[in-house]
Amino acid sequence: MRPEYQNLQTPNTGVQRDRTASFSFDNAENGYMTFLSDDKRNRSGKLDYKEFVAKAPGTISLDTISGTSNRTNGGIQWVNTDTSKSDRVREIYAVNDIVYRYSVETDERVILRDIGTADSATISYLSGVQLGKFGYFVIGDSSLSTTLYKYEGDQTGSITAVGDNGSGKAQYTSNAHGLTDGNTVTITGCTDTAYNVTAVISNVTTNTFDIETVTYTATDTGTWSADTLEKLTGVTALNAGRLIGKMDDRLEITGIGDNANEGQYSTRKPSGNFDFSGTDNFTSGTDVDDGGVLSGSLQDCVAKYWFKGVDWWFEKSRIVPHIVSNYDVSGTGRVKDSKTLQEEYVIDGVGVESPFSITAYNESMFFASPDGLFEHRLGWSQPKELTKPFRRFWKKFTFDEAGIVVDRSKNKIIVSCKSNSDIPNDTHLIWDLDSAYMSLVNGRYTREMFYDDINKKVIGFSSNSPEIFELYADTYQDDDGNDIELIAETRMYDMGDMYLEKKFVEFSQRVGFASETQTPTWEIFIDDDESPIATFTRSMADAEISSTTSVGSSAFDEATGGGNPDSTLEESDLNFVWVNWKGFVPHFTKMSIRVTDNSPNNLVVHQPNVLWRPTTDMKNSFNSRF
Numbered sequence: 001m002r003p004e005y006q007n008l009q010t011p012n013t014g015v016q017r018d019r020t021a022s023f024s025f026d027n028a029e030n031g032y033m034t035f036l037s038d039d040k041r042n043r044s045g046k047l048d049y050k051e052f053v054a055k056a057p058g059t060i061s062l063d064t065i066s067g068t069s070n071r072t073n074g075g076i077q078w079v080n081t082d083t084s085k086s087d088r089v090r091e092i093y094a095v096n097d098i099v100y101r102y103s104v105e106t107d108e109r110v111i112l113r114d115i116g117t118a119d120s121a122t123i124s125y126l127s128g129v130q131l132g133k134f135g136y137f138v139i140g141d142s143s144l145s146t147t148l149y150k151y152e153g154d155q156t157g158s159i160t161a162v163g164d165n166g167s168g169k170a171q172y173t174s175n176a177h178g179l180t181d182g183n184t185v186t187i188t189g190c191t192d193t194a195y196n197v198t199a200v201i202s203n204v205t206t207n208t209f210d211i212e213t214v215t216y217t218a219t220d221t222g223t224w225s226a227d228t229l230e231k232l233t234g235v236t237a238l239n240a241g242r243l244i245g246k247m248d249d250r251l252e253i254t255g256i257g258d259n260a261n262e263g264q265y266s267t268r269k270p271s272g273n274f275d276f277s278g279t280d281n282f283t284s285g286t287d288v289d290d291g292g293v294l295s296g297s298l299q300d301c302v303a304k305y306w307f308k309g310v311d312w313w314f315e316k317s318r319i320v321p322h323i324v325s326n327y328d329v330s331g332t333g334r335v336k337d338s339k340t341l342q343e344e345y346v347i348d349g350v351g352v353e354s355p356f357s358i359t360a361y362n363e364s365m366f367f368a369s370p371d372g373l374f375e376h377r378l379g380w381s382q383p384k385e386l387t388k389p390f391r392r393f394w395k396k397f398t399f400d401e402a403g404i405v406v407d408r409s410k411n412k413i414i415v416s417c418k419s420n421s422d423i424p425n426d427t428h429l430i431w432d433l434d435s436a437y438m439s440l441v442n443g444r445y446t447r448e449m450f451y452d453d454i455n456k457k458v459i460g461f462s463s464n465s466p467e468i469f470e471l472y473a474d475t476y477q478d479d480d481g482n483d484i485e486l487i488a489e490t491r492m493y494d495m496g497d498m499y500l501e502k503k504f505v506e507f508s509q510r511v512g513f514a515s516e517t518q519t520p521t522w523e524i525f526i527d528d529d530e531s532p533i534a535t536f537t538r539s540m541a542d543a544e545i546s547s548t549t550s551v552g553s554s555a556f557d558e559a560t561g562g563g564n565p566d567s568t569l570e571e572s573d574l575n576f577v578w579v580n581w582k583g584f585v586p587h588f589t590k591m592s593i594r595v596t597d598n599s600p601n602n603l604v605v606h607q608p609n610v611l612w613r614p615t616t617d618m619k620n621s622f623n624s625r626f
Contacts, residue, residue: 070466397420
């Protein structure tokens, strides 16, 4: 069955006589629309951007937690603010009731904290934010009164003694170490080098921990280092924080009080260098650093986002922006509108259904809602609906767990969402910021996605499994080793019904190959016929090919390829050549072109040009075909 996603921009139709039309693409599976410039200007003097379909790179599974089928459940990307350090970017995420840390650079995963075991708590959702060099997290367990956690990268401590744990294994003493069962610890500096290991610790007490793989021989001293998640036991009146974010130099947490969705919040400004001391009180009160209830009676705070000095509170159909200003200690409002400093300003009629569906890039904030992809900037009265031409297609998806990220290396927005139609759930919607084009790409379903600006990668947490992915990596195979198949098809172009004679067609298309071994397939369809009228394959090495294969019977059929690579295009790693075909075909009124490439290499195809004209040629018969 031919693809049915009729979702892309198309040229005007009409009767064409003996002239060339540039066929616009109508569908791209496993590829995205893009515009490339050859620096030529049209009659109006504007730069002439050509429409291409580029194969979308694959998604790589970086890490999978075995022994569970549960999906990842929240987290953040933490970046070490010390630029002299290596391994600066770390993904912190939850599966079940355990918080893990994964490093893309070292391909290493460790347990930060088993919250279920160490704290007898349940992670409803791991909501986190980085404030300065620290990561802060809440877990939304309404049974607990204090659930604020802090992460600050590698920690160290002194080992004052090594003893026998009672089973002949090594027990290390380090007062108030803050470690928990399951942490991976590196021991250095011991005189007995057998003690200097990297291992998972167990039987943790306040001042000791065991390493079951090390045999005790004699006491010793040394140093330990580890990644760990610290529970701030001195924080009070936090209750079950549901969402955590930042507001200027403050932590802001919703769900204070009754763990409700309403805008009951608390903010707290930590002591020097964004470091909470562990004795902070989040009780709502009259102190300017305490919280309260946001005025405006937020019905359902789905998400919040701090951008350009404004605290954006998102409901399902309303956005309430605030700024930190003079607090009104009477409780009627502690933060106010960014323009009027009043509390009445809201953006009605649009919002989000997912806390992961907001991101920012340069001067704009982007968010994905059931109504479309929107852009908003300070000073705009209303957000701009980017995907307005594709509303009908957009309604094929649900956005209650949608994720969004800007791939800054490609200048594209990636939206991951669920399908409510025949389109697979593992689907990403790609919005090209340069060309204002939307494309559909088969990809892993990922709620939380982050752009790693240091390693220039897009990282996603799986919505269906306990995995971390690199999205659209430098590979054209999926994580199962299968070659990615690009299917790029033009719209069914209507050329009118003025002539009833057979028609002579010439087809040409510019193609960017990444390898001489690639042999894409071209299919030419007419009218409503599910079978192509012509099929041929070509490779970059085909400098010129002639064929007498008939289209219908013994019609003349010629296809050529070859040419010099065009170095002016942005896809500089590709060799661009022309592929041509011409031949007699029976009478038709509509035509479309499909290009398919199933290889482990990139491929970029230009919108094809087609010349058709009527003919009175009676020599070539099509009776054997039709």
